[in-house]
Amino acid sequence: MAKSKVGKRIRSFREEQELTLDDVAERTGLEVAFLQALEEDEVYPSLGPLLKVARALGTRLGTFLDDQISEDPLIVRQTERAEELSMLTGKDKPVSLRFHSLGKGKSDRNMEPFYVEIYPDSEPQSLSSHEGEEFIVVVKGEVELVYGENRYVLGPGDSMYYNSIVPHHVGAAGDEKAEIYAVLYFPE
Structure with a gap:
């Protein structure tokens, strides 16, 4: 999955739960402007805020990066x-x-x-x-x-x-x- 899809995936999880950016800001303690940049600009200052967003959405950080499910061992060349x-x-x-x-x-x-x-x-x-x-x-x-x-x-x-x-x-x-x-x- 291209990095340009990470913000879209975060937005998708948020919208599926019918949460506004204000709702996520309240749950995470992060600024609405930061959350908007996270969804639109694809910039990340550290893993801590991304983890807060994942938890606020009830998922793990890796969910934003996953694009497939595999039962076989994962090999990344x-x-x-x-x-x-x-x-x-x-x-x-x-x-x-x-x-x-x-x-x-x-x-x-x-x-x-x-x-x-x-x-x-x-x-x-x-x-x-x-x-x-x-x-x-x-x-x-x-x-x-x-x-x-x-x-x-x-x-x-x-x-x-x-x-x-x-x-x-x-x-x-x-x-x-x-x-x-x-x-x-x-x-x-």
């Missing part, structure tokens, strides 16, 4: 990866993260696996938090993980497993693009 989400540093600002779903098509999954390209960002980023856990492995470059009041720099082959309820931010640690594999778990 490197050459078949498609960018699913691009997270911006802010509206009309450069992309800082590109997410490639590695679980799309497995509808009953409990984890969200991604291959993520992390681009350098000169602006300081705010920390986000959400229920669940995250596991990342650095493939290329250096990654900075701000976790609570601590800062960690990870290189290729390094990994980190952490509770995502603690405010955190993952970004490139220098002026070069970094690449990671990330597995996110969101409890029901």
Whole structure:
């Protein structure tokens, strides 16, 4: 499924439940303008708000990315990866993260696996938090993980497993693009 369909799928779930943007804003604590941009502009500032929207609509985050149900093992060839989400540093600002779903098509999954390209960002980023856990492995470059009041720099082959309820931010640690594999778990 092309990334342009994610916002349409969110809108579809919202409309099926006969919810307005104001209803979803009240359930999530997010601004109506943000929710409208989410449905129309296809920009995502972090996974935390997307998770809030999924929960407000009574579904899991991966539902917005799924396009098929498969009973067979899910295999995603490197050459078949498609960018699913691009997270911006802010509206009309450069992309800082590109997410490639590695679980799309497995509808009953409990984890969200991604291959993520992390681009350098000169602006300081705010920390986000959400229920669940995250596991990342650095493939290329250096990654900075701000976790609570601590800062960690990870290189290729390094990994980190952490509770995502603690405010955190993952970004490139220098002026070069970094690449990671990330597995996110969101409890029901």
